[in-house]
Amino acid sequence: MLIRPPMPRFPRWVVFCACACAPAIASAQTTTTTSGATITASGQVNPERFITPMGAAPGSAQVDVGQSTRSQNQNPLGVNFQDCENDMTLSFPIVVSGFSGQNLQVWASQTGTCTDAGARGQGQTSTCWIVYNGSQAINMQASQAVNIPIRVRDLVGPVGSVGSTNPVYKAYGEEACHSQTSFPAVSLTIYFLPILNATVSGTSYSYPISTDLVGPAAPNGVSIKDGDTLFVVNWTPNTDTDTAGYDIFIDPVPGQEGNAVTTRTVCPEASTPTPAVDASVVDSGDDGSIDAMTATVDAMTGDATTADGATADDASADGATAGAPIGDAACYPINVATPGATSTTGSGSQCPSTALAGGFTVDGGETTILDDAGDAAVVSGSGGISTGTILNYIYKADPATGSTVSGLTNQTYTIEGLLNGRTYTVAVAAVDGSGNVGPPSLQQCDYPAPVDDFWKIYRRDGGGAGGGLCALEAVGSRGGSTLTYLSVGAAAVAFGRRRKRKR
């Protein structure tokens, strides 16, 4: 007669599977006692990650987002602030066997060894905390693969406040995401323990994980130097080693200035062959935005010149150019800067930008901490940016790193593709090795303007060189080239030498 062993009381959604075994990661460890109960990891040793979709109703099924949501350079197998905010669940695939009544509990610790009863609060203050209450009285002799769900918030919540006797499992809320009180990442170890009578009975399994919930401090000394359709943004590099890069935020986003430039239809009188239309706009000048512009449009050619005090370059860079083909109706569009224009993204010409300040959630401010260098007091305890709105304004985040600029010591970056005369707001935030974006710097506002570089001046003064290495012109010779002459000369010399030798 076959006796079927009772199934362990795992949560309903915990998935059982018979996974193929593969070597476990080197960093994971097992601890053995005299019991035959064994917890190991095999095959897919890194946890699968599940999050509740944005806007989903409470209790909705979580979505599998794979083993990582970040790039290789951003601690992809660890935990960051956004993981915590997403109430992420880590599903650990482990293999259990030889269980005869033991409980399966999962503990975590920053400093303690949770296989020790004392570290679990037996008779002394604990240095470990329960992250998964587990299943009770498991009888499972044969190897079984099980997935153990561990909430990120339960994992990081007690960091910094651990210490009690006989701790019990506690489900943490969003406040857990603000538990870290230092900038550097915190290394935790998760212990999967077979517990019998409050002691480890069998072979346990441990998994190290790096958690970092706090972004670096905001960079200081942010400044903008203007160029032709560009900003050169400078800042003072952070001194803490937690910083791995920087995000540059800009509002409005280049290319999305929206109605900063508008198209007007100009309809000169059909019989008028001379300049016929003035699209007058006014530029107050000091606010950096072009409030208006005068574009005199030649009805015959569609060419436009500006006369608003702004230069022709200014006008063209603002998009205030004309020259569209003239149809029979003699009506054609011209682009001009819009008075008081605002962009379709962010706050446009407003400075400071509410868009760059709005999406940022600074922590409740309950903790004041120093940066790694100890030279700057920062009110934080926050992971930094918790809502995504400001993240929409990151300038060219590198897919590999997730940030605009990689490297702690970088201190300059060039933002390209701007409109001359258009006011932009710029801020810089540091990013740590886990992808946490720290608070943004003070905002800087400015607008790019036309620049005369050497080439522009040379050409404007009458210089005729340039056009690339293939643009080789010879005097009075269409298509002639210097290289051609040199080649012919070299061939002639070679031919002459050859004839001389034959003699």
Place this chain on the structure above:
Amino acid sequence: MIARLSSAASLGAAVWLLSGTAFAQEASYDPLGGTKHRYKESPQNFAAELRLAPYLPDVDSDPALHGNTPYKQVFGSSPRLLVSGEFDWQAFRIPHVGTIGPGIGVGYATMSDPAQFSQPHNGQTTSGESTTLEIYPFYGVAVLRADVLWREIGIPLVPYVKAGIGYALWRASNTLGTSSFDGKSGLGHSLGVEFALGVGLNLNIFDEYAAKNFDEAMGVNGTYLFAEWTHADLAGLGLQSDPLRVGSTNATFGLAFEF
């Protein structure tokens, strides 16, 4: 027997001939007091130069600029450093004169300054953008080194002259990369003539022992400090209508090795 005598006679004649040539081909000095050994100078066929020069290109001499001075306006009138190297093949030796042969050279110079706003901007004229001109000069020249003074009289000065074709690749750029204006990119090349007069000071006289060791170990026959007047006129050589005149007239200093 006759053959042996013939060989011995030939060897003796060769030794006599060698001993009668320049002083550097025999050494009698032995600082360690050991057994004397004969020093025979290694063959000399090439020369190499490391060259440094203050460089101020003749861009503003272009008649097409009608007296405007865009280079001076942007980069000022202070010369920049031109670093270059030259390799010569001393293909022929002219008795009682010196060596003559072809040589090629390549160099690099760059100048960069903040670009100016077209109009004052927020009360400032200097933008955050940089403007740069990079120049890669090349040349192919015939080189005549009159080392007769050194080899036959012992005066350690070697005057020389170079003449040939000069050529330069250049690139005007700004913060965003290669500049462009009116549909013309700031990239191109210039052709012209190259001419130089110089004199080298043979350093072997300062430490003959080291010089001989250098020759025995590395095959370097002579080491020179040289000063040179260099003129590169890259005005197109009649083949280019309006090149960027990146030639210059300057003094060049450096170190040369013959080997």
